[in-house]
Amino acid sequence: MAETLPPRNHRKERVGEVISDKMTKTIVVRVERRFRHPRFKKVVTRYRKFYAHDEESRAKVGDHVRIQETRPLSKLKCWRLVEVIKSGVAAETVAAAPAGA
Secondary structure (H helix, E strand, O other), X not given: OOOOOOOOOOOOEEEEEEEEOOOOOEEEEEEEEEEEOOOOOOEEEEEEEEEXXXXXXXXXXXXXXXXXXXXXXXXXXXXXXXXXXXOOOOHHHHHHOOOOO
């Protein structure tokens, strides 16, 4: 981004993996949360899906992305894509590769 955006107020940010990019300008991000169970003291992993706005369709399935809270954009979408942290290999690309190679 060549132009600098004005600073925003403090908003929640999450890091997760893109699990779907089939919608127009929307991605589904799965965020992992690990915590110690209050009673059994085991580490538990919970996942939550967030719908995020991706204006330029930069994120693909398998990418690790940072999303930020924003005003409601639709019934389910109230997050926006900030950056693609790491590009991942999509499952379709792996399945399409020849078996002998």
